[in-house]
Amino acid sequence: MLVVQKFGGSSVANTERILNVANRVVETYTAGHNVVVVLSAQGDTTDDLIKKAHEICDSPSKREMDMLLSTGEQQSVALLAMALSNMGYPVVSLNAYQVGMITTSSHGIARLKEIKTTRLNRELERRNIVVVTGFCGISKFEDITTLGRGGSDTTAVAIAAALGADLCEIYTDVEGVYTADPRIVPNAQKIEAISYNEMLELASLGAKVLHNRSVEMAKKYGVELVVRSSLTRATGTIVKEECKVEKMLISGIAGEDDVARISLIGAPDAPGQAFKIFSALAKADVVVDIIIQSMGQNNTRDISFTVDCASLNDAKNVIEANKERWGIAAVDYNQDLAKVSIVGAGMVADAGIASKMFEAMYDNHINIHLISTSEIKISILIDKDYMKTAMKALHDKFCL
């Protein structure tokens, strides 16, 4: 069996944790399996490097930021390989160049295009444990790229897909996927199995256990995922196409407090308006989350959308440079918001879910700024300060 195991930054935060990871890897290896290990940078390394860059200047070159950040992952793989080698196991660490992890050229938010398998397969054929840097890639210009925060999950799933691995295990510091963040909602329950689609909504809604692109990719290539703890023996959560467990109405609640809303008020009601705006934002590498368009006054349109707070400045620059040309009457920015969402494959069949959600907000005097719905989720924007209260209220309301 070929198993890909991904360990996050907290799982390799210090020497003791690295030795713990080495033991987990050896268990799988000595059971006769081939193992590819994907690692993130240790603990706060990425944050420390970002801080260092910001000491140099306020907005560092994105290409050079990737050059800098990728060193964190390379340190992790070297240290784990040392530990495994010292324990007597054949092991080799590989960075994105050595693997051939080809991505787009969008520094900081690159997307994987192709993973070369020649070297990976050669090392596996020699029965080497292969330890690969997560998060990092190489553009067609041979420049180093990174996949954005949480990108190591994507690396792991992509390698599992490229090699046709039997299983991709995502090790983290929690025991699996919960119905809500247990730090916020103390009586949250661990989910035994969840479908790709439900996980996708949960992941993209700020349940930080799995990176959403990794779930998309797992779904696309049918990679079976297990989310489990690197510190305990708990069985974790299985993510796959069909879940045999009984469908719950609501499978989880997610909260994210890093949300900025931008409202463009009084845009002309003309074809191509949305295209102009969102293609300009895409060119500036601004990732937009929720988009809502509604009728404004005097035959105009109001367009609201959300971005993460780190992208707000880039978005502002694009909008301020273009708003006159676009004929926008006014722009309103708000970055003191949180997005709270309920997710569940059973939701579509029950018309009362949305009103039940809004009722929970009303009961707690929480004002709703924006509502967005899909077949398996409902998201609302509320003031950041009420996020925890809202999540607890929803958890109780839906008896998770």
Next chain:
Amino acid sequence: MLVVQKFGGSSVANTERILNVANRVVETYTAGHNVVVVLSAQGDTTDDLIKKAHEICDSPSKREMDMLLSTGEQQSVALLAMALSNMGYPVVSLNAYQVGMITTSSHGIARLKEIKTTRLNRELERRNIVVVTGFCGISKFEDITTLGRGGSDTTAVAIAAALGADLCEIYTDVEGVYTADPRIVPNAQKIEAISYNEMLELASLGAKVLHNRSVEMAKKYGVELVVRSSLTRATGTIVKEECKVEKMLISGIAGEDDVARISLIGAPDAPGQAFKIFSALAKADVVVDIIIQSMGQNNTRDISFTVDCASLNDAKNVIEANKERWGIAAVDYNQDLAKVSIVGAGMVADAGIASKMFEAMYDNHINIHLISTSEIKISILIDKDYMKTAMKALHDKFCL
């Protein structure tokens, strides 16, 4: 003009120093020159990484150590490129892969075999400032290698040679090459110009200003070197083939206190004996410095040689595994030694130099353990505790 500028670890130790380096680089660039900058890891980064590795295990895999250490240089080049980019100059950082810095596969002590110039030239043609990682290379297996301590000097000279640069400037924290280490001999004088050969002896004898392999390479390819301070405007020391300044009898005094001596006593007097011993050591990547062979008792030979203290364990392992087969009667190890040397192109013409050196030791009651001479240097091994005294005494004796 094409100028290669190398800045050592202390020159890029913190944000302020990096911004200082950026200013120095810009001065050269805005004067109309093309600039390639070669950097070491920041300050104590390499030592910190080695410490981290040793927390994992006592003797980490050398391949993985190179994977780990090379991240230090990559961080430096990214940070300097950010600074230059922020100042408005076109710049690109490149690591050993991106340049194509091909080395042997001896991890930790690799030697440069070839430097690809395609990407370097392409970036220079675009008038980019190119910032390259020193110290690091790539083996034919696409594994990361390092050139050993001080290897960044070698990287700089090799790039200067490969690109046919007009000048290679080695920036450091002292103002040039001195007649002795000014921290040990306070009245040491800065040398204005010195020949490759003299510099070579000084460098290999522990004057830590320039890495000896960099001087060898500069000599081989006729690269003109300047050693100067990154913190002051002093003119520095020129290293080139012909020195127009008047030849001094003795150009410098060097001391090194990281020396271990190994004596193999009573080896059979047979052909191939030295070959067997030193080829076994070379296979274990032990770099031997001084070798002395003398007559022993009963038609045997005594062979003594020195290694740096870090290599002593590796050397011991080789010797203990082979000494019976080699017919060695006894082995003696001593690592409390220092090597003190006097260097000068004028030395060969003056028979009194050696006796003057030994007299200075006698005057200071310093016992000499071993003597080794060449045409332009004399080295002695003495007890480590007397190194400073010996260097001062020699400096006074030869009126430098």
